[in-house]
Amino acid sequence: MTHLPPSEFTLAVRHEPATLTVMIGGELDYGTSGDLLNEVSQQLTAGQPPPADVRLDFRELTYIDSSGLTALLMIHRRTSALGATLHLDNRPARLERMLHLTDVLDHLTAPPTRTGGWQPEEDDGLTEAGMT
């Protein structure tokens, strides 16, 4: 029985005019999803004005679990609060399957609504942001 070392979790950030790109590599799970959320949150508030597009690039992603998906959902809340559109690029099969199974891809990549951020009190009128 061989034990492959788990691939290192990596984050690389690239700023372009109006676009923030974060390359995510390795395993996005219970132990690392907090790092991703912190990094993206910092980058979102650091630059003025906030980006119009936030691209998460998963080309180097080797694993994702439900905690990783929790982080993506939270990042989506932050980006829509700033009026930015979230893009999930180069999705590996595993992520694709998870997004399909949990039915959240359209929600995550939908353009932000006029009102911007999602508010728990404003369920009505915001539902179109989510569902098919």
Next chain:
Amino acid sequence: MLVADRHGHLVRLNDVARLILPDAVNGARLSEQVPAWLADAHQRVIATSPPGTAPKISHGAIGDRHFEAHSTLSEGDVAWWLVDATDRRLAERALSDARHRSEVLSEASSTLLSTLNVPRCMEVAASMAAEHLAEAAVLIAPPQGRRCSLTYACRGGHVVQTSRQVDVAGVPGLREALQGFPPVPARWINPADIPDWAIPDGFAGSVGSVIVAPLPGHGVPAGALILLRSSTEQAFTEGEEVFARLFAARAGAALSAARLYTEQATITATLMQDLLPPTLHTVHGVEYAGSYRTAKDHERVGGDFYDVHPGAGPSEETLVVLGDVAGKGLDAAVLTGKIRNTLHALLPLAEDHEHILNLLNSALLTSHHTRFVTLALASVRRRGGRAQLRLTSAGHMPPLIVRTDGTVEEVDTRGTLVGALPAVSARTVKTVLAPGETCLLYTDGITEARGGPLGDELFGEDRLQRALAECVGMPAEAVVERVQMLAAQWLGNGRHDDMAVMAITAPKAGALSIVNGYASGGPSGRGGAGSE
């Protein structure tokens, strides 16, 4: 320097010696002029033959100072050179005390920290305090309600633990110490003020001196320590008081660690009472079985759960829930408790799965986090020998159905995960189980069990479906056992996520009777699946 002759008479004193022995008279007997230890040393030196083989150096006190006396023989007389060694002796004593104290402290730390049991920790702290710091020690834990837990220890005696109502204000400085305020200096405490309850039974004589030391904990005081010495012993010195505080600091740290651990263990145990998966059995003629293995074998609750809510009668639907909360450990376990309770309350609305999923979704939504749950719901009712099912997946692995001919179907239901989005949608699918057929609900811990011959392959859905194909006609209990066993074998010793499996089985014919006058209600078993 002083000189004495072979007969033991003092011959001469120089000026410095006269300062030390102002009353000495030349020519008088040495034993009458100097302390006995020096006279004895002189006797030994002149009595020894051959001369000069006796020890040359003696020690002793003259007045309140300590001297070394070095002898030199000359023509039968002995010259004694007195060297004041008081300061060196004090330094040596301080050093040896310091060594002893650090030994005691390190022993205290290692003994105290080796236990996380609060009463044991208090016992050790009290008995070490009585052994090394005082004659007797009383350890008072912070009051719980009106009662205090008291631990009494006497040097060389047994430790007694009791819990009683006491007036902490009766001991000077104790109330303050229990609140974590700085200690009252020992000399301010009048030993006569100490009430009887603060004196252990075995303590002989009257109290001579007292130290009241707080036991500092992690943010909150862990209690206080009363140290007692009887009036026949030396009173506590300032150094001993400082040492007592050092000891108390270590005891307090150990005690509060033990207390925190115990509290957490109690909280976990209390929570687990409600969070443990239920035992399943046959309800209204349909078999249910479930099995749950947490990610870490020493934890008994985690992020997966299942429940069976029996219908009020045989004609009512039974609601089966299996779910998986994102995250791990106690956080996840507490959220599963909330979800299970909410779903229980929503039972009357269970005829519309999408509706209760939306209600649950609103109940779970919070702006603080996006922790979500994925669920598989099944509403089950027996009609004739068959079981009618309505199945809904909310972001969850779709249920699998084993048909009598050994085919395994993946139920075509799909829906949104619950608890993170403003609203959810889900498609419910109806199907029927013929006798001997089983519907399996499971969490992805099963299909993602990593192991196999190479150690890093996922168990996967194909392998699970092949395993299920061999389970035709088996009772629900056996199907669940088989799936868990295969996944566990696949894992070997590998790390795994929570794994939950539930089986719903229509029992084979023979055991069933006609229910409510219906011979057969729904469509035939095979190919009965279709969208609502």
